[in-house]
Amino acid sequence: MSNAELVVDLDQYRANLAALRAYAPDALQMAVVKANAYGHGTVPIARAARGAGVDWLGVATPQEALDLRASGDRGPLLCWLAIPGAPFAELVDADVDVTASGVDQLHAIAAAGERPRVQLKVDTGLSRNGAFGPQWDALVAAAARLQEAGTIEVTGVWSHFASADEPDHPANDHQESVFRAAVDQLASAGVDPGVRHLANSAAAVTRPSSHFDLVRIGIASYGIDPDPAVPVPEVRPVLTARTVLANVKRVPAGASVSYGWRWSADRETTLGLVPVGYGEGIHRTASNRAEVGFAGSRAPVRGTICMDQLVVDLGDRTARIGDRVTLFGPGDDGEPTAQDWADAAGTIAYEIVTRLAGRWSRTYRGER
CATH class of the missing domain: 3.20.20.10 (Alanine racemase)
Structure with a gap:
């Protein structure tokens, strides 16, 4: 699996x-x-x-x-x-x-x-x-x-x-x-x-x-616009990248996150561990800038994105190991889109979807 x-x-x-x-x-x-x-x-x-x-x-x-x-x-x-x-x-x-x-x-x-x-x-x-x-x-x-x-x-x-x-x-x-x-x-x-x-x-x-x-x-x-300046409103994203929380922990104010301690909590908060990283093609340059979709809203990525995992800040929301996390998709449920990740990583949406590799499984809906 x-x-x-x-x-x-x-x-x-x-x-x-x-x-x-x-x-x-x-x-x-x-x-x-x-x-x-x-x-x-x-x-x-x-x-x-x-x-x-x-x-x-x-x-x-x-x-x-x-x-x-x-x-x-x-x-x-x-x-x-x-x-x-x-x-x-x-x-x-x-x-x-x-x-x-x-x-x-x-x-x-x-x-x-x-x-x-x-x-x-x-x-x-x-x-x-x-x-x-x-x-x-x-x-x-x-x-x-x-x-x-x-x-x-x-x-x-x-x-x-x-x-x-x-x-x-x-x-x-x-x-x-x-x-x-x-x-x-x-x-x-x-x-x-x-x-x-x-x-x-x-x-x-x-x-x-x-x-x-x-x-x-x-x-x-x-379903991705060629550029934000060339919107194509008739199309919608085809791809959703998702996983589940591998770990959840409550941390105190001052707790630092991931390699280099590039983010520290300014309050008590709940952190969620997302089991994907640059080994799956997730841009490390989006560290501390990207967001994921969780429970109908967004949660920010905190600290450095690692090879196999990244950490998100869930605040005071209720979260359990195994809860669904959507990295990006069409945006219907509040999740980011590939363009949002591109903006966070300083690149184009083409690269966000094209470089996905490694340990993903693929599910195809609508096969005929």
């Missing part, structure tokens, strides 16, 4: 996808399930997404794509982050669309099997993966030659925003302009660009001009 549980509401996940489809009704929808589906569990989330009618799934690494195929997934699937020596032959055999970000990578994919399905990535200003300037020119020329020879099938062209979570940032207009020019360049070279996609969750909600043929829905599908 695990000390702590992640409860994933698949019905809510499906509802979120439907709500987000309404923002881009004329575009195909890709559910992004990379990084263990943002900590929610790749295979159950992917199956729920397929059941909800998504057109594509998206993952980062080749292994993520191959694991999905091994689970029985057979629909359109894009992989976009590969290093030299990647298992392109296995990806091609598994009918995975593979992204090429440069000429050498394109040739490696082309040599991996019979007419692989390739999507081309253009760097429009994020300066991560993808090709730009002369690199893009060369990639377009190589793709045109290989497609003309029947060696590859170009199925898409895409890029990624740097600042879609800041809708008024000038980078957004610039990147969309660069993307449109890149698509036109590909078409002028005689290559059908296939599925054109640029929009992530934030752009799907705030920037209709960027929808093109497909939108990639990641964080918002899990």
